[in-house]
Amino acid sequence: MTDPSATAGALSDRCAPQRVASGSDLLTTFNAAGVLNAADVHVARRVAALCGGPVDEQVLLAAALAVRAVRTGSTCVELDRIADLAAAGDDQTPLPWPAPDALRAALAASPLVIGGGTGPLRPLALAESADGPLLYLRKFFRQEQSIRQILDARAASRPAVDAAALTAALDAAFGAGDTSGYDRQRAAAALAATSWTTVLAGGPGTGKTYTVARILAVMETLFGGDLRIGLCAPTGRAAAQLQTAIGEYRREHQTLRSDPAAVTVHRLLGSRPDGTFVRGAGNRLPFDVVVVDETSMLPVTMMCRLLESLRADTRLILVGDPHQLVSVEAGAVLADLVDRDVTAGAGAVLPDAFTAVCDLAAADFDSAETSALARGVITLRRGHRYGDRIGEVAEAVNAGDADRVIELIGHGARSEHPVRLIDPDDADVVRTEAVGWARSLREAARSGDARGAVVALRGHRVLCAHRDGPYGVAGWSRRVIGWISDDLGGAAGTGRWYPGEPLLVTANDRTQDVYNGDSGVVIDDAGGLAAVFERGHEIKRLHPSQLADAIPVYAMTIHRSQGSQFGTVTVILPPPDAELLTRELLYTAITRAEREVNIVGTPESLRAAVGRRVARASGLRTDLVEVVSPA
């Protein structure tokens, strides 16, 4: 169910409602109020025209809201909550929202939902769920149904695994394991070996990738070494990071023989220029195990394609952090699967081989986690990267507990707490941080110290919610460049390559093996210049001119920072009414930091961020029954 505190729509609609030509129908009223944009209106009218007959005005409005839902990241509209969408409009006058019951009845009788005399075309789907009636564009309804059916079919059986062999493989991969408490990572590997589908969730630094490498080693042992592995992630950068991490594990431990390449999900499925895919139900992937990293960024359409391309006897391991920002496309499938509450899964029991090798009596799973385990969902909780105090704040943000966040964090630049709220008028601390960062970058870069330069590069980063405006990347970049030029002099911000210049890659370039979101730094290199990038323990060098799409980076958006870590993070909070300012955004920003977080903003903005959730309506969390004729 969608959280009632959630904002309607993931992306801000406030700025440009894109008016359609004036008229007096419901669509133009809702367009004028900023709830619908011009594309929502045009698509709804075209969809209605397809059915050949007259369409009830309220049904037409609902169709436009279904189009809007997809545009703002949801797969459907919750009819009982449509009036909440008004929050996205900027008109204060009350809108003529249809009553949900009447709208449901009108939809259930509409040819757009049940078909009409002119043919079988039914562009909308209506379904009953625990969250009330849901209205979909049929394409997204089909995709969700497909995901649901495939996952339920996969959950209906378990791979046959010998408990003694599994114990031996786990011991080889994990050794004595985590002796400071119950070893969830080992339990995750046992679950992945004994389930067709496993969701491995956890916050940053909880050891998800660490665990994936060991899961693969366990699987390889069980398969006698002949394991076909498919590694993928939604973005090129996440795929490259996964491959580096698995590669390093291989080098350090002898327990994994395969050296699998990680690719984007698109590439794994063989995406063609026309938008179709080589892989699908008729041409399935040839793997024994498929791992998807950063699954939170996978939209519903790609999840559907991936599942349809899997053989029934391929183990699927979905890895990610359900609290992070989700894909800009429709769907938040990972979070849906973690929170899924379906009667189909209610009777699910843990596989015998799993209970045989994991001492659940000694485990610290609560009852919800134990029932999630039976659905193949396991969450790692112990942070291995940053201090507990940052983790504690991140958890309070996730819990939506603004009072606790305010109580936990430090206030003012001189606070000892690693997470501090800094008054926007007191930006000196950011200046000190940014100039110190630039100085250490330059020193390492000028002496040709590539390792020192990449280490300095991830020492600090300014993160903003927006690209533009006074709280955005453009403004803060100018500010940081100004400080650096004033305090250190030199070429910052002049557009020429210079040693110590921090770079951000803005497009994937597989030939050079650099990806959108990669950060590098220019250094002096044997008389010339080189752009250097960190790849695990290795350093990648390119001449700056080999980078087709790279820009200087003095600040970046929180969206783009996903998957990166920095020593200190400075987060610029916009004013409380900025719709982009959400819990997921704040959580993602805070958890980029390894040592310290400076939050530049007011307590009101911080509270607004913790209180506002990205709303992604979807039917995946509950059971659905499609309405195919009037009730």
Ligand SMILES: Nc1ncnc2c1ncn2[C@@H]1O[C@H](COP(=O)(O)OP(=O)(O)OP(=O)(O)O)[C@@H](O)[C@H]1O
């Ligand atoms: N059980 C463990 N014992 C020792 N070190 C660990 C353990 N688990 C993880 N680590 C270390 O903690 C760090 C973070 O682990 P890892 O990168 O696997 O986390 P993650 O959950 O994948 O993080 P992210 O989501 O940010 O990529 C790594 O340096 C890893 O080697």
